[in-house]
Amino acid sequence: MSKQVNILYISLSGNTKAFIGKLTQYFSKQGITVNALNVKEFPEFTKLKLPFVTFLPAFLKGGNGTDNGYTEILTTILGDYLAYENNYIHCYGIIGSGNRNFNKQFALTAKQYAKRFGFPLIAEYELRGTESDVLRIAQRIMEQQKVFEK
Structure with a gap:
């Protein structure tokens, strides 16, 4: 099992950053190092060479959430980062969050x-996630990372 998890994410309201913090604490107890990059804090794009997982909250404008219109706002820099120099080819999956309302x-x-x-x-997961979300997502990250590295 890999002893490192690389995370590319964006956090605007602090919810995603708080969840990454809980996830980092959990992984640390398992002897796994987390390297997390919030594109909002480091907006200069770099070529990514190591496998990573992406976290993306939903920030949308317009529509009623069921049948009309939804345009991504505020988080498009993460998509640009993934597209830069084809960084996305090293991404083994994405985890989404938001408000179920x-x-x-x-x-x-x-x-x-x-x-x-x-x-x-x-x-x-919803908002800042729960402890069970941390366990569930940590397990899924490690499973997906293992599949990707083969």
């Missing part, structure tokens, strides 16, 4: 990125 818009951006870039949607 927004119906079909919940984690929608992550689903759109999975389709756009051709990597799997690994999991979803």
Whole structure:
């Protein structure tokens, strides 16, 4: 099992960053190092060479969440980072988050990125996530990373 998890993410309201913090603590107890890059804090694009997982909250504008309109806002820099120098080829999956009150818009951006870039949607969680979300997502990350590295 790999002893390192690389994460590319964006956090605007602090929810995703808080979840990454909980995930990092969990992995640390397992002897696994987490290297996390918030593209909002380091907006200068670099070529990524190591396998990584992506976290993306849903920030959308317009529509009612069920049948009309939803345009990604505020998080498009993450898509640009993935596209830069084909960084997405090293991504073994994406994890989406959001607020379930927004119906079909919940984690929608992550689903759109999975389709756009051709990597799997690994999991979803709401807002800052729960302890059970941390355990479930950590397990799925390690499983997907193992598949990707083969």
